[in-house]
Each structure stands twice: as structure tokens, then as C-alpha cells.
Amino acid sequence: MPNVYTTTTTLTLLIEKALNREADWAFREYPTFRQMVDKTTGSLTNPGQPAKLIINNDLALATTELTENVDPDSVALPAPTVITVSPKEYGNATLRTLKLSELTFTNVIGDIAMTVGRNMIDSVDKLYQNVFDTGSNIMTKENAIYVSSGTNVDNVKTTDHLDADGAARTAALLRTRLAHPRMDGLWSAICHPNVAYDLKRESGASPEPPHRVRAPSGSGGPEPGEY
Numbered sequence: 001m002p003n004v005y006t007t008t009t010t011l012t013l014l015i016e017k018a019l020n021r022e023a024d025w026a027f028r029e030y031p032t033f034r035q036m037v038d039k040t041t042g043s044l045t046n047p048g049q050p051a052k053l054i055i056n057n058d059l060a061l062a063t064t065e066l067t068e069n070v071d072p073d074s075v076a077l078p079a080p081t082v083i084t085v086s087p088k089e090y091g092n093a094t095l096r097t098l099k100l101s102e103l104t105f106t107n108v109i110g111d112i113a114m115t116v117g118r119n120m121i122d123s124v125d126k127l128y129q130n131v132f133d134t135g136s137n138i139m140t141k142e143n144a145i146y147v148s149s150g151t152n153v154d155n156v157k158t159t160d161h162l163d164a165d166g167a168a169r170t171a172a173l174l175r176t177r178l179a180h181p182r183m184d185g186l187w188s189a190i191c192h193p194n195v196a197y198d199l200k201r202e203s204g205a206s207p208e209p210p211h212r213v214r215a216p217s218g219s220g221g222p223e224p225g226e227y
Contacts, residue, residue, distance in 0.1 A: 023106050028118070031125035032190055033132060038182070041085060055081040090127070092119050137177075139170050148173055161198040162191070167227040186226060199224040 041051045057078035066072055094112055101108060140147050141160040146169055167189075174187050182188050191199070 019105055021105055021107075023111055025114070025118075028122065031121050033128040034125045036132075036182075036188055036190070037128060050084050050086040053083040053085060055083065057081060090123060092116060092123070139166070139173065141166055162195050163199065163202050164227065167199065167224075171227045191224070196224045 041053065044051060057080060059075065059078065062072075094116060096108075096112060138149075138153070140153060140156055141162070142155040143157060144160060146166055148169070170189075171187065179187065
């Protein structure tokens with residue numbers, strides 16, 4: 001009877017580790033801030049910089065009653081508001097060699113394209129976030145009191161949790177300041193999952209928790225609700 005071998009010691013040079021030829025991607029935050037902006041430069045007359053955006057202003061309200069046989073006086077149109085936008089260029093580049101292309105066991109060309117594309121999306125989203133973070137229209141909760149003219153988020157304490165009252169106050173401020181809704185008469189808001197938890201768990205004064213009122217996906221969905 002022949003001997004039974006259960007080792008590969010004699011064939012060490014023929015045994016190699018197996019590697020997955022498709023590389024996976026690291027987890028990252030989903031880009032969210034860019035979707036909050038829907039304004040573009042519009043239809044430009046020609047390529048060039050800077051771009052000027054025109055905002056037409058309304059006439060003063062005509063609240064004086066007209067006389068039937070007297071023509072109303074003509075008035076000049078209000079001067080438009082001109083917003084100047086200076087385009088800026090951002091980007092990234094990677095090193096790629098013939099040796100890298102020929103010897104790697106993964107699809108390195110496709111991986112490079114995916115890496116640069118993900119970096120572009122995340123970088124642009126961060127630029128949008130920086131603009132939001134430096135905004136001056138801030139509602140804060142400082143020592144359990146909501147402040148509509150808050151300027152320093154450092155005054156917010158760890159015990160200052162967002163509740164239905166704060167969400168409703170913010171929606172009221174947007175309406176009174178004539179902010180244009182994004183969809184279906186509503187504005188969008190982004191909050192940390194822990195903040196959404198504080199808002200969802202609040203029972204409120206009414207029998208129904210406030211986040212269930214017109215909630216698009218019910219109390220179990222990712223949206224805290226509508227206010």
C-alpha cells in the first residue's frame with residue numbers, strides 16, 4: 001500500500017496565496033450637500049469669466065385707487081440685482097506607470113478611474129458643505145432656548161437636543177423670510193443620525209408623535225418627518 005501524504009512541503013514553490021482580483025471600496029459618507037443646491041449659471045451669452053447673474057426686482061405695490069378718466073403715471077422698472085460668480089477649478093491626479101498597468105492583478109485602470117471619480121464627488125460636496133457651515137442664517141438652541149439670530153454654534157451645549165419645536169420654528173422662519181421651497185412646498189434639512197434619533201423619539205404634546213405627521217415613509221424610515 002502506498003504512503004499517504006497530507007503535506008505540501010515538497011511542493012512549496014508551487015503553492016501561492018490566492019487573492020481576489022476585484023478590489024473592494026472603503027466605506028465613506030454619502031455625498032449629501034450638493035443635492036441641496038439647484039442654482040446654476042443658466043444660459044450664458046459666451047464662455048468667459050466671471051459670470052454675472054441677473055435678479056429682477058419687483059415694482060412697488062400699487063395700493064392707490066385709480067381714477068377712471070386719468071391715466072396712471074408710468075414708473076421706471078427697478079434696477080436689477082447683479083450677482084458676480086467667479087468660477088474656480090479643482091481636481092486631482094494620480095500616478096500610473098506601464099509597470100503598474102502590466103503587473104497588477106486587479107483592474108488597475110478601472111480602479112484609478114473610480115478612485116478619481118469618487119474623490120471628485122466627495123471634494124465638490126465638501127466645498128458645498130463649507131459654504132453651508134459659514135452661513136449667517138443660523139437657528140441655534142443655547143441653554144435650552146432657541147435663538148433665531150444665532151452666530152456661534154459653540155454656544156450649543158450637549159444637552160441642547162433638537163426637538164419638534166425647533167424644527168417647527170425653523171420652518172416658520174423659512175416661510176416668513178420668503179425662502180423658496182424645494183419640493184411640494186417643503187424645504188430639505190440634513191441632520192446627523194443621532195440628531196434624527198432625538199427628534200424621532202420625542203413623544204410631543206399630541207397623541208401622535210410629531211414625526212409621524214405626513215411622514216413620507218412612516219416612523220421607521222430615515223426621514224424624521226415633515227413640519
